[in-house]
Amino acid sequence: MFNKFDVLETIEMIEKEHLDIRTVTMGISLLSCIRATAKETAKAVYDLVCRKAEKLVPTAEALSGEYGIPIVNKRVSVTPVSLITAAVPAESGVVGKALDDAAKTLGIDFLGGYSALVHKGTADYEEVFLQTIPEVLAATERLCSSVNVGSSKSGINMDAVRTMGEIVRRTAELTREKDGLGCAKLVVFCNAVEDNPFMAGAFHGVGEADTVINVGVSGPGVVQHALSFIPDADLTDAAELIKRTAFKITRAGQLVAKEAAKRLGARFGIVDLSLAPTPARGDSVAHILEELGLEVVGGHGTTAALAMLNDAVKKGGVMASSRVGGLSGAFIPVSEDIGMIESAAAGKITIDKLEAMTCVCSVGLDMIAIPGDTPATTISAIIADEAAIGMVNNKTTAVRVIPAPGKKVGDEVCFGGLLGRAPVMPVHEGDAGKFIRRGGLIPAPIHSFKN
Amino acid sequence: MRAVVTVTGSDRRGIIAKVSGFLFERNVNIEDISQTILGDQFAMIMIADMSECKMGFAELAKELAEMGEKIGMTVRIQHADIFDAMHNI
Numbered sequence: 100m101f102n103k104f105d106v107l108e109t110i111e112m113i114e115k116e117h118l119d120i121r122t123v124t125m126g127i128s129l130l131s132c133i134r135a136t137a138k139e140t141a142k143a144v145y146d147l148v149c150r151k152a153e154k155l156v157p158t159a160e161a162l163s164g165e166y167g168i169p170i171v172n173k174r175v176s177v178t179p180v181s182l183i184t185a186a187v188p189a190e191s192g193v194v195g196k197a198l199d200d201a202a203k204t205l206g207i208d209f210l211g212g213y214s215a216l217v218h219k220g221t222a223d224y225e226e227v228f229l230q231t232i233p234e235v236l237a238a239t240e241r242l243c244s245s246v247n248v249g250s251s252k253s254g255i256n257m258d259a260v261r262t263m264g265e266i267v268r269r270t271a272e273l274t275r276e277k278d279g280l281g282c283a284k285l286v287v288f289c290n291a292v293e294d295n296p297f298m299a300g301a302f303h304g305v306g307e308a309d310t311v312i313n314v315g316v317s318g319p320g321v322v323q324h325a326l327s328f329i330p331d332a333d334l335t336d337a338a339e340l341i342k343r344t345a346f347k348i349t350r351a352g353q354l355v356a357k358e359a360a361k362r363l364g365a366r367f368g369i370v371d372l373s374l375a376p377t378p379a380r381g382d383s384v385a386h387i388l389e390e391l392g393l394e395v396v397g398g399h400g401t402t403a404a405l406a407m408l409n410d411a412v413k414k415g416g417v418m419a420s421s422r423v424g425g426l427s428g429a430f431i432p433v434s435e436d437i438g439m440i441e442s443a444a445a446g447k448i449t450i451d452k453l454e455a456m457t458c459v460c461s462v463g464l465d466m467i468a469i470p471g472d473t474p475a476t477t478i479s480a481i482i483a484d485e486a487a488i489g490m491v492n493n494k495t496t497a498v499r500v501i502p503a504p505g506k507k508v509g510d511e512v513c514f515g516g517l518l519g520r521a522p523v524m525p526v527h528e529g530d531a532g533k534f535i536r537r538g539g540l541i542p543a544p545i546h547s548f549k550n
Numbered sequence: 551m552r553a554v555v556t557v558t559g560s561d562r563r564g565i566i567a568k569v570s571g572f573l574f575e576r577n578v579n580i581e582d583i584s585q586t587i588l589g590d591q592f593a594m595i596m597i598a599d600m601s602e603c604k605m606g607f608a609e610l611a612k613e614l615a616e617m618g619e620k621i622g623m624t625v626r627i628q629h630a631d632i633f634d635a636m637h638n639i
Binding site for chain 1: 554630631637638639
């Protein structure tokens with residue numbers, strides 16, 4: 100039984116500290132939708148997604164009302180589309196359009212899974228599929244795309260890395276009038292997970308059941324607020340407090356996930372133990388790190404503080420949920436975190452520091468605007484560096500950079516809403532073109548051979 | 551099902567009577583009441599049994615919130631499970 104202080108604490112977390120369920124994401128297998136033509140497949144996909152997720156939004160809203168906790172996003176992830184259109188890859192966009200239409204019908208803001216898994220090699224049909232991504236992201240609103248180019252077990256597919264540098268550039272160009280918005284819907288992964296509820300990288304893995312509910316929790320403001328009461332505590336005590344706080348946040352997610360799955364006739368998949376910021380003040384991961392004693396996020400000490408935060412969130416969260424998965428950890432998207440935005444605008448955080456931070460947290464270089472004239476090979480090299488960190492450290496890493504067309508360092512891109520705004524950050528000028536053009540596979544590290 | 555009704559705002563006379571009367575009229579049984587002061591705010595917490603209530607949860611929540619507005623207080627109703635989940639192992 101709880102007491103009156105527990106009740107008031109929960110209400111304060113929700114009303115003053117931005118505690119929310121960040122996303123209830125329904126994963127849907129599309130494998131049963133494969134037909135002889137792209138048009139028939141698209142129709143089957145649209146019908147299936149609309150039928151399975153018909154009650155997703157009203158159910159989430161009802162749960163939100165009953166528990167008194169906001170459920171910010173309702174989303175859908177699907178089987179990587181490249182697998183569904185393998186026989187007609189050049190027409191994958193038809194299925195992409197059907198998924199975008201389904202998202203609109205369902206009233207959800209994003210649907211993920213215009214994806215390909217090419218970590219060990221790119222099949223011919225996947226090569227064709229990858230080339231459709233820029234046009235499809237430019238022609239759709241709510242569809243998200245992701246490509247897995249490496250894994251700890253297989254190594255890094257450097258041919259795909261090279262291709263993705265070009266794809267990112269082309270996606271930016273085709274969405275030029277919106278500051279390269281298409282790139283905010285495109286993630287390049289190493290060690291992608293099959294049950295991620297967060298966009299833009301969510302897709303429904305082929306190892307999953309038919310229909311699954313995955314939930315992502317949030318609450319950076321709650322953690323920051325809790326830490327503000329122990330300004331002089333040592334880091335052991337701070338870590339303990341973060342664990343306790345993460346436990347409570349995750350328990351709310353677990354409750355919503357189980358109940359949502361029951362009401363929607365789906366399996367309860369996982370709770371993603373995340374600290375996901377938004378551009379709102381009081382909802383920032385960067386500010387947690389500053390609460391721990393850093394003058395500004397991005398300075399020396401940031402990596403250590405983030406490592407501690409990330410670990411404590413996982414330890415508290417694992418205890419709170421029967422099934423944990425997804426990306427699980429603190430997110431550090433630059434444009435979606437007010438503390439990050441301010442630090443980047445002041446030149447206090449660099450892309451190098453962000454890269455270091457991705458070694459100790461989930462997930463990667465996320466929502467970073469870079470100059471519009473950044474060569475495709477440099478973007479590929481950024482992807483390769485990040486993939487190498489993921490591969491060697493057995494963790495998921497990702498790159499979601501926006502080479503903002505026509506913009507240079509000091510300018511700003513603005514996407515609005517949860518995607519926020521980002522100052523254009525400098526990248527290194529040294530040319531990696533020759534390294535990238537070599538192609539091939541960077542072999543998996545020796546410690547991956549565990550069988 | 552068990553629900554938790556919370557009332558917060560500046561303290562004034564008749565709040566308990568008003569809220570409990572409102573719940574009584576709708577067949578919601580109050581099992582426990584406690585109150586406390588949070589800074590300059592008054593907070594009342596009621597544990598209620600809704601099993602005899604004929605109204606839907608969303609409708610009751612809406613009416614409670616409207617009644618709260620009229621008396622200048624914030625009134626919420628939440629399923630008790632959220633507090634159990636967050637505060638008990």
